[in-house]
Amino acid sequence: MGATLGNVRISSSSPTGVVTYNSGANYVYNGVVAQATGTGLPATINTLRINNVTNAVTLTAIVGITSTTNSLILQAGTLDLNNKQLTIPVGGTVASTGGDFTATAGPIFFLGTGTVSGTVNFPTVTIAGGVVFGAGSNIVTSLQINSGGFVNTTAPTYGASSTLIYN
Secondary structure, three states: OEEEOOEEEEOOOOOOOOOOOOOOOEEEEOOOOOEEOOOOOOOEEOEEEEEEEEEEEEOOOOEEEOOOOOOEEEEEEEEEOOOOOEEEOOOEEEEEOOOEEOOOOOOEEEOOOEEEEOOEEEEEEEEOOEEEOOOOEEEEEEEEEOOOOEEOOOOOEEOOOOEEEEO
C-alpha cells in the first residue's frame, strides 16, 4: 500500500492492524484478490475507484464521497455494497469504464443532481435531485425518488423484478 499526492492505492485483500486514512484522499482498490474496504476507510472520502480485475471490493461501512469530479469510478471488477450506503455528492458522478456493482443492495444515494456514464447495474439507488442516468444504466432492485428528485434527460432501464418508489 502506498500513498502519493493524496492518492491511496490498496492492493492487498484488506489492510490489517490499526490503519487510519485521510478523509481528503482519493482511494483506489486495485488488487487481484477479493478486497474489503476495512475499518480504516473514513466515513467521508474524496473519490473512490474500483479497479480489481477479477474480484469484488466489499464496502464494510457507510461511505460518503465529497468530490464532484470522478466521484465514483467503476474501472474493473465489481463493488459489493454489502447493504451499506454509498453517498454521491450534489453534482457528483458515477462512471463505469468496465466495472459494475454486485447485486447486493446498498443503496447508492445521490444527495442532489448527478450524472451516470457507462454501463451501470444499480442494485438500489435513491435520488434527491435531478440525475442523468445515461443510456447504459439499469435498476436491478429499486429506484427511490425522494422529494425534489427526478430523472433528468435520460432514464434508466428497469430489471424485470425492480421497483420504482416515490417517497
